[in-house]
Amino acid sequence: MLTLLRDLRRIRRDIALDRPVRGRSLALRHVDAGSCNGCEHELTLVSSPYYDLQRFGLGVVASPRHADVLLVTGPVTTRMHAPLLVAYHAMPEPRRVAALGDCALGCNVLGTAENIVGSVEAVLPIDVRIPGCPPTPDAIAQALLELIDR
């Protein structure tokens, strides 16, 4: 256990991450509206030692009730349309929506019309666009840090 913790300290030192200077936070709620799982895998690593966004006050929360930002991945499938709206309406105001990844932005989406409603923007007002297929943890981190300053 001590070795594991020492390793993590070493990683942190080697990467030389910036010290957080912000005193604010954003609570993020992720909804997979039909992605290929690429955005999820990259979003997971945003919390890993190489990026460690928690130190900037950015954390994924378990309920939309606790969230400031809805992070939506994937083209919105017919079956995820209603659950996505439920999650959005459960959020307190002010709330923001981030479309994460090219599919969520309606770019180069594959599938049939009967199974896909459209981009996130077609069903919700969006505040942030994070392009990429999938966006790298770096790109996700950058976009979220800009959002925290808005």
Next chain:
Amino acid sequence: VSAYRESVAAAVEEGWRFAGLHAAAGGSCVRTLLVRDAAVRLETVAVSDGLAPSLVDLIPAAGWDEREAHDLYRVGFAGHEPLRPLVDHDLDLAHWTVPVRGNDPYQIAVGPIHAGVIESGHFRFHVVGERILHVDARLFYKHRGLERAAEGKTLDDGIAFAARACAACAVTNSVAYAHACEDALGLVPRPELARVRTILLELERLWSHLNDIAAVCAGVGLAAGNNGFAALAERARRLNAALTGHRFLFGSVRVGGSALTFDETMTRGARAEIDAIHADSERMWHELLFNASFQDRLPGIGVVGVADAERLGALGPAARAAGLEEDVRAASSRLAYEGFRPVVPRRAAGDVQARLEQRALELLQTYALLDSLLARPVEPAVAEAGAREDAIGVGRVESPRGATSCIVERSGERIERLRLRTGSYANWPAVAFAAVDNLLPDFPLINKSFELCYACVDR
């Protein structure tokens, strides 16, 4: 009595294993894929009056495939009772759940949206207190109609649909698709093409298995283990980007050849980084082994024994962790796995601990494979004419989650029907089975010990 059922039953007697079932375009016939070592065969039966004979009594693992063929191609299966909806979400609860009776059982509905960064899917737990009696999984929230959308596309363009099914299995699905097309076109990969694809497949397994170990640590709540292995998964993905320009190796596989070039500097750098990841993962694994509170959570949880694994059609690490020594890599004539032997843990108990250990054992194979495959630079390569052409092609590849089968039915240069049956698809029934009799709070851990994708099931 149907000749189809008889011939499938006889094949199973002779040691052939079920590897998928699908309705052909238009639902005119049903095809069952059977495999034995490197050999594959398709048993086809015509659909008459909307019905085909069911195989579920002979092969329980065909259950999901038949339900899918019914929901997407309107084929009924005589003898499959009740034929519960799988892809179809329009029917109410009583149609897709198993009735559970007894002393005070109740249901807990979870999803499709989960509490963490997790794909969408719905689980209905039938419980008494915290004890799970039964789980009905309802997936396909992410169904995008990818197979249907691929119909009519050229064989070259179709690979995008196989790749997009799932980022975590993008290489596996693409190689399985390329193999299926090349099988249909009578093309045989040159050794150099086999080598570069094998490198890509093992790079995918590398980040995936590291990710899976991190996920089990997260399931137990061991943040240090989770972070340590997540950092290694990050390094593996950076290595992917350094070699191919993409962290998930997207766009690195195509039908009929490969344009990838890794010069000596790249292969030398890759081997050094793989060596370093190997050393660090061994050290971290050692820490996990001697962390008593972590280890205490693993044995006896989420058990799928060898007989159940076989009956349910479990594949890949989940099946090997139960003692089934099956791995498509041992019989992959189109890939560079000469001399590969599947590995199973000494204590093949089919529980969370065995499935975790299985990942660690397979990582050792992957480090060794990559080290030798990257011993010299990689050059562009092709597949050459060398076999009989056919209207149907089959590709089989071992994904990090088990054997993936891809079938391409073509009409000339165009796709008539594409079916992708991934390792995740095969294993979901085993996840539901593994949860029975366990405590509800252990379900996330059980689920993570399989770490299946939803995306490549839903397609």
